[in-house]
Amino acid sequence: MVASSEMLISAAQKLLCPRKKPSPEQLQMYLESLQESGVVTNPLRIMSIDENAFIFNPATIESHLDDLLQSKSLLLIDICPSIKQPVLVGFEKTTEDMIKTLSEFFMSELEKGSSVIVLGEELYNDWNLCTLFGILLGYPASYWFDQTKGFGNCLCMTPLVVSSESQPF
Numbered sequence: 613m614v615a616s617s618e619m620l621i622s623a624a625q626k627l628l629c630p631r632k633k634p635s636p637e638q639l640q641m642y643l644e645s646l647q648e649s650g651v652v653t654n655p656l657r658i659m660s661i662d663e664n665a666f667i668f669n670p671a672t673i674e675s676h677l678d679d680l681l682q683s684k685s686l687l688l689i690d691i692c693p694s695i696k697q698p699v700l701v702g703f704e705k706t707t708e709d710m711i712k713t714l715s716e717f718f719m720s721e722l723e724k725g726s727s728v729i730v731l732g733e734e735l736y737n738d739w740n741l742c743t744l745f746g747i748l749l750g751y752p753a754s755y756w757f758d759q760t761k762g763f764g765n766c767l768c769m770t771p772l773v774v775s776s777e778s779q780p781f
Contacts, residue, residue, distance in 0.1 A: 636660040636728045643667065644727075657722070659729040661736060666748055670722050676750055677715040681708065687753035688743065693764035701756065710739050711747065 634642075636658045646652040659666045680686055684703040691698050713735065721729040736744065746754025757765050 634665075636665050636730070639665050639667070640728050657727060657729060659731055661731045661744070662733070662741060668748070670718070673718065673748070674715070677711055677718070680711055680747065681715070684708070686747065688756045689753055690757065691755050691765040691767055692757045693762065693766055695766050697766060707743065710744065714744075
């Protein structure tokens with residue numbers, strides 16, 4: 613077991629060097645070595661979005677996207693620079709369409725057996741990547757802004773507030 617642990621660490625150091633960004637294919641090779649050694653037991657895949665890599669469990673992401681489409685429970689926070697402060701908005705048609713298209717794309721690619729899925733620019737070009745990653749990561753609320761008007765937001769120089777809730781026993 614020690615030898616395989618050392619091999620995994622060595623592979624990680626070679627593939628995931630902090631001085632360079634690993635390609636999705638390099639991540640896939642590392643992921644396969646983790647699966648072969650038994651460190652990772654779930655069937656994981658990699659999706660490349662605009663030079664960003666997203667590692668996911670196909671069954672979990674499919675279930676998550678289906679749940680979102682059925683419940684329409686995703687909260688979006690509009691942070692467009694044209695407004696003074698963030699505004700909570702509902703589950704909009706454009707977001708629903710994005711989730712449907714993404715779900716169909718996932719299913720199509722998984723049926724092909726792709727281990728590295730590349731989300732082409734023709735798909736995500738009209739999507740807000742901030743919102744997309746919030747959805748993929750399962751956040752209960754995601755930021756949204758009108759990217760056709762720029763990538764600024766109304767949160768610049770806004771002090772962060774940390775709140776916590778607890779229930780007395």
